[in-house]
Structure formats: structure tokens, C-alpha cells
Amino acid sequence: MRPDSTVLVPSRTDVYAETVEGFGTVRFTPVDPAVDSAVLHAWVVEERAEFWGMNGVSREVVQEIYEDVERRDTHHAYMVRLDDRPVALFQTYQPAEDRVSECYEVREGDIGIHLMLAPVDGRPVPGFSRTLVGSLTRFTFRDPAIRRAVAEPDARNAKALALLNRLGFVCQGEITLPEIDLPEVYLPEKRAVLAFLDRPRPSAAATV
Numbered sequence: 001m002r003p004d005s006t007v008l009v010p011s012r013t014d015v016y017a018e019t020v021e022g023f024g025t026v027r028f029t030p031v032d033p034a035v036d037s038a039v040l041h042a043w044v045v046e047e048r049a050e051f052w053g054m055n056g057v058s059r060e061v062v063q064e065i066y067e068d069v070e071r072r073d074t075h076h077a078y079m080v081r082l083d084d085r086p087v088a089l090f091q092t093y094q095p096a097e098d099r100v101s102e103c104y105e106v107r108e109g110d111i112g113i114h115l116m117l118a119p120v121d122g123r124p125v126p127g128f129s130r131t132l133v134g135s136l137t138r139f140t141f142r143d144p145a146i147r148r149a150v151a152e153p154d155a156r157n158a159k160a161l162a163l164l165n166r167l168g169f170v171c172q173g174e175i176t177l178p179e180i181d182l183p184e185v186y187l188p189e190k191r192a193v194l195a196f197l198d199r200p201r202p203s204a205a206a207t208v
Contacts, residue, residue: 013029014027014028014029015028015029015030015078016028016139016142018135018138020131020134020135023082023131024082024083025082025083026080026081026082026132026135027080027081027082027083028078028079028080028090028139029078029079029081030070030076030077030078030079031066031069031070031077031078031079031089032079033063033064033066033067033070034063036066036079036086037059037060037062037063037066038059039079039086040062040066040089041057041058041059041062043089043116043118043119044057044062044116045057046119048119048159049116051153051154051156051157051160052116053187053188069091074093074094074097074098075091075092075093075094075097075098076091076092076093077089077090077091078090078091078092078139080132080135080136082132085121086118087117087118087132088115088116088117088118088132088136089114089115089116089118090113090114090115090136090139091113091114091115092111092112092113092114092140093111093112093113093114094110094111094112095110095111095112095150096110098112099177099178099180099187100112100150100152100175100177100194102177102178103152103175103176103177103194104150104172104175104194107147107148108147109145109146109147109148110146110147110148110149110150111140111146111148111149111150112149112150112151112152113140113149113150113151114151115136115160115163117129117132117163129163129166130166133163133166133167136167137167137197137200141199141200146199147198147199148196148197148198148199149169149196149197150194150195150196151164151169151194151195151196151197152175152177152190152192152193152194152195153192153193153195154190154191154192154193155174155191155192155193156191161193161195164195164197167197168197168200169195169196169197170195170196170197171193171194171195172193172194172195172196173193173194174191174192174193174194175191175192175193175194176189176190176191176192177189177190177191177192
């Protein structure tokens, strides 16, 4: 069954929420750097998050990074909550305004994504990732102008690649993202896998 979804008023309130029967309400809220930095710092310093490149940073640095994201019109970060529990960090960006644009021909309607799932708390819930991924996909394509999602995980990140496969992304091979060395941000060169997900077609039930 397709969940009921609602677009809400932005600015530190949910920009999107949907209730999935038997799962709960999945909510997307713009990251508040000051409020959310403690949770995000706890996630990014874990060994499993090594490919985010922030293992050794302080909470203050994490806050500064997301303050920089907040200032941009082309990059956005969302805290994803299941009911009131943070379960993921989801970021979107315009590929034409990102270094990935040097590695492929950007199309109108492309949107870039980054995803970090929260650490497992307690026993794993069967079907949790699969159900959450469905919400992430619907959120990504909520704007009818979005035609394709673009991802570029680290080529060594087997778990991220497996998750993209479950999402339905098609990998197009390895790329090398160039180094960025600016006063406000530094990103080292990165060997990544370029992957795409076309806008899902409406289900038969939705077209009746």
C-alpha cells in the first residue's frame, strides 16, 4: 500500500512527512546545525562512517560544515526521523553546482544525493532499511521536475554500493572526483562510483 504523504511548511519544521502502515511516520526536517550537530557528530566519528571523511573531527567542525551547507541554495541536508527518532541523514544537491559535474554530462532534472543511516540501536528490525529506502525515494522525486537521481559513493564503500543496488540505481563505472581546496571547504580527490536512478514510473494502481 502506498503511504499517505504530506508536504508541510519548511523552516525547522518537517518539509515532508509520510505515514507508512505498520512502520510509523517518516519525517524530513532541515538540519539545524546547532541542535543536530551532537547526533551527527556521534554518527560521523564511528568507524563505519569512514567514507564521509569526518572520523577525527570535533562536534564544532561538524556544526561548521552544516552551517556552510545551510548557507547554500544548491545543497540541502535533512535529518530523517521515524516518528521522533533520528534514523538517517539525507543530503541533496544540484549536480551542476558540484564537483561531480566535471565527471559526467549533467541533465536538466538531475538531483544528487548522499545518505547516512544511523547506527543500529538494539536488534535489527526486519524490513527496516527497505521500508525507509522507499520513503527516501518518494522524498527525492516529490518534485515532478526531478527526473533522475545521481549518486557517487566512495568506490571502496561496499555497503553504500549494496544499498544503491537495493534502491535500483544503475552503476555507470568509476570516476575520480577532483580535489577542492577553498578557504571555506576542502575536499580531497575521491575515487567514486557514478550511479543513476531514473524517476520511478507510476504504479498500475496509481494510474487507474
